[in-house]
Amino acid sequence: MSLSPTPRSTVQRGKKRAVTDRAALARVLDAGLICHLAYVADDGTPRVLPTGYGYEDNTLYVHGSTGAASLRAGAGAEVCVNVTLLDGVIYSRAVFHHSVNYRSATIHGVARQVTDPDAKLHALHVITEHLAPGAWDHARGPSPQEFAKTAVLALDLTEAAVKIRTGGPGEEPEDLTPERIGANWAGVLPLVRNWGTPEACEHLPEHVELPEYVSRRAPQAGPQ
């Protein structure tokens, strides 16, 4: 299924970076841990905040306190969500062509508040599984009070755009002449994200071993 059905979700700048299949969107969402949620505040000015998310099928979920301005302003309103993974810094022969390698997904749409208790609990499960896969089945579920003070927004993944940049520097022909081609170092300095060594809570009894659902997020097997 292709993405980009509307002008605002059609990549205008850097079209060669645009990726238009739904599987690419899923790969970016799978790799990310937080998104940036933008909305228009009551005073008409833009706001953006980082927050956790999860997704299932064609729906992205974010959650927050029922008192959060973002959750109140975003319910029933247009929002824009971006998930970006930064993969490296591009060193070019020209200042102008310094850049970054990245994978980025942007989703536009009207967010709807999830109020049905079963649907809301399911959304919280999806969000928790994205952040900490496996944890939902072992941790204490939300109390009525915790459940009541959590708000969930849902956003269709229909109107989305994906941009991906990989590879080395793009250069001007003038910078690839024999005189210029080796004038300064050019290439990619990758950026790698890894899980570190798990740090148990100071109150955790020593007999509680690290579960497989945490240990499989081992160092050198990062979330990217």
Add this chain to the structure above:
Amino acid sequence: MSLSPTPRSTVQRGKKRAVTDRAALARVLDAGLICHLAYVADDGTPRVLPTGYGYEDNTLYVHGSTGAASLRAGAGAEVCVNVTLLDGVIYSRAVFHHSVNYRSATIHGVARQVTDPDAKLHALHVITEHLAPGAWDHARGPSPQEFAKTAVLALDLTEAAVKIRTGGPGEEPEDLTPERIGANWAGVLPLVRNWGTPEACEHLPEHVELPEYVSRRAPQAGPQ
């Protein structure tokens, strides 16, 4: 100097995470490589995009193509910029208290387009130095054409908020009883960002050695 001089830049949710000194803002901006820039599009809907940045004294700079909708919409208009570093996933005894450790800065204000040629060149220098320190002095400077098609926005760092979360899970007293305290693993799984091994451009002559300004960004000495 303290931050948070206005209601919208005063942290409302999670106040215990708020940090109000300017040095903390500088540390977050120093650690980040990209920001998320939010603006209100001509149709009144919010947009957010990831982009490089740099800052100097009390001014944040972002740049982009003169044709980019963001740069056009942001000039002379309210924008909101966020820089977030994700430091780990919090596993709690309660689903509700799963969280992340992070450092996050949010800046609000009216962006102004930098049009004076000297000021614009200086801003591009600042942005390039942030992304690739040292590169400006070695790479070819912008040609008149490259310079003309780059737009720069400047934003005061005056109206800003910083939130930082560190440490282990926050738990309810009911989850720290002898029966519950070891019911499931609880702690922090750190997230570590490192530079990888530099990959020279395939066209780079072999005699061009990796310069110190790149090699000092060595693996295991990440940008965080």
